[in-house]
Amino acid sequence: MNPSQSSLSLHFSMDDLPPSLIIEILSRLNDSADLARCRLASKTLNALSREVRFVNLQCSFERYRKSRSPATKSVITPFKTIFKNLISSSRIVESVSVGVDKPLRGISYDDVEDESDDLYLTDVNFVSLWLPRLSGQLKSISISDFWIQSCWRRSEVLSLISLCCHSLIALELKNAWLSVDDLNQMPMLTSLTLEYIRLDDEDLSKVNDCFPSLQVLNLIGVGGLKEPKIHLLHLKTCQWTVSNAPLSLTIVAPNLVKLKLECVKPGSLIIRTPLLSDFHLSLAKASNFEIKECNNLKSLQLESKDLCSLVGMFSCGKAIKILTLDSPNWAESLEMTKFSLESVFHVFPNLSSLTLGPGAWSKGETCFLAGGSEIGSAMKGLKTIIARVVVHDIEMTLSFILYLLEKCTNLADMALLIHHEVEINISRDLILSCMANCPRVRWRWGTWKEGMKDAWICDGI
Template identity: 40%
Template sequence: MDKLHDSLLLQILSQLDDSADVARCRVAYKPFNTVFPDLRSINLQCSKIWYTDSMSRVSKSKSFMSVFLDIISKLDTVESVSIIHEDPYSVMLPGLEGDDLTLQNRFVQEWVPMVSKSLQSLCLSGFPYSFIVPLISKHCHNLVNLHLTYAWLSVVTMNPMPMLTSLTLEYTDLEDIHLNELNKGFPNLQHLDLIGVRGLQNPKIHLLNLQTCHWAEHHHHPQSSLTLITPNLTTLVIECVYPAEIHVEAPMLSEFQLSVNTVKHPGALIVKKFENLKTVWLDSLCIGSLLSEFPITKTVETLSLDSENEEPTDATDSKFTIGKVLMVFPNLSSLCIYSGAWSELEACLNSEDRESSDGKIGLKTICAYLKLVDPSLTFSSVSHVLDQCLGLSEVSLLIHVDVADTESKNFMSKCMAHWPGLKWKWGRWSDDMEESWITDGMSN
């Protein structure tokens, strides 16, 4: 160790995930002190016990605040700061009040100005202050990436932050009026993640430079509508429990993932200018109903269908058929059907209202995740799908690992014998492992 070059020592410190470990290394091995000031990032992991002790007036342990301030005061340049509470939700409980809240306020107000000139990335978890965004916008003019978790946000006195290109808000409280201010205050935002944000009723995202957006609504209170006016958006992910009306104006959108966690009517999907959409992922407890809401889109080439409802019993409201898929996406070339969606397809197989295709389609490849609960029914489903897809060239079937090898091989042999002209691949899958392909490019 005594012969290690300074550059290697700095690399060792840079690889540590927790800045508390950096402090321990400095105590254990003095040469680390020489290179320590050249570190450019701080990543402090605050355990629940450490945080509780830090707030205690009788604790003799060194608080996480004093450790952080000691580290930050000795660094020459700070480009990235991350403070993560192990249990950030507990910080937002009513127990944090009075002197404790004042102490936290002073802590944040003390160090933010110290790193303002060089700071480019900031991640704070469990700092429930309404003033945090105005404080950051006042001092950190070069900030590019901001990630806030478990906070109460207000942007009434926020300064514009034209350098910010990436924003993530998780489990924060934010009202519509504040979201409107964020639209104005971050004019050059390119990446936006709003995960479990509470308080929004009719949110509107109007960002001219936004390229990717992830909206995840995890609460059981439906909004009236969600509006996105984003002329440069290319990737959009929407997850919701009770879906709202979704208005999308994104002419450059090429990848869209929509997840609806309800068996009820999935709401209105109002889409304007879906001119370049190429890849779609739909996930719902009722794929058939969700397909009914999706507008006919001729540009989509790749489609994935998934469902959390692994054992649907009533196909009355769904009527999920391959014909419906091809009607909504007439120029589809690649289709992937996961096990939950395939179970819904099997449940709809014997319904009287079976849609059919005239075979004039461009679908070339199909991949399906199967459980083989009833091999004869699954084979009928495969037959129903493949017989409608006259242009098909390749079929990939992944069979669940719980199915016996003999049964899986017999099923595949039957499929290959029935459709000898296709290129076949098959393998194993489960929720706890990556797909394992047994054969690749096998044909009969």
């Protein structure tokens, strides 16, 4: 059977399937460009594809390149035209996702001077061509703009969405300069993501007022904020990456359970989240830091060059069971501020699991070898230690490990991830020595590398 006969046979078999099953199959195509191709395959697919309730179209780098090339740009259908055609031919759309692929997001305005608007996707004139028609049934919108076209154009797309989409549940906007002028309340919206967005302080206040029902909030690289404040009564999960150094940063969220906060060096940091149980905090330097009523906090992850000061600011440490510590620039750890595990065990006496990143491990080991670390009482509750290790001197590293095992009398599980550049024979000797000195512990081994997923080798050797 030749390829054309095979394709024809497939089309006939698809036509014979129940319409509901064909719609289910088509709904599993994540890329609407594939859906558009299916419309050309048969009359049945063409008709039933219009029942798919989402549109997801991303402009690829290859399409962008061809649209700029003198040899091909005349035959490339504009990206916005393709999107509008998909929207207009769909009967019911509940989810819309339109944007540019990751390679395009990495292009900066300095690299390409582009004053066109063919990929300016938060352009209110473009969005107004398709949004009002869908607004009644839309549940989710995601727009990932092309930064070099959007960064110097202030968009009022937020106001348009708030005016039209009264049933919207999830909204995601990326790579744009947004205006909040004439923003209306959206009481149905429970999830909001703003990523690499330019806002002002008063704009964030408007977000608090107009999206009162938010349960999930992601603010990633939102710039232009001097004294930002989140005050949301129903918020449960929040990720906030602050790209500048604000004068103050405040979070008031009585129902917040999970928080990931990354900021440089705020003048003051106030967190009032009494139900918080999972907290990931990354600070360049701890200064005026206040966290109140954190008795529900069970899992804590801290990352800072100034770990010792940051650890000391947690008066609620007795409730924490799972702790992860790290310090950036681990290769410079010998020159960083003093840090000992004595202070960690004093502040967090009831730990069951401790994870040490390479920076925290190196600082702790250095302090121990200098005689600056003496753990007074045994850590009886600690069951698991996971450490990413850089072995400079095997005898020193082994001494530190055995010291920890001596103080953690009920430790059952020790996992060591050794840096991938450490010689195999050194890693092997360390493993054998650890197992010989403490057979009561279950040993796990692996390797780690910057920016890569940990590689677990085995239990034991």
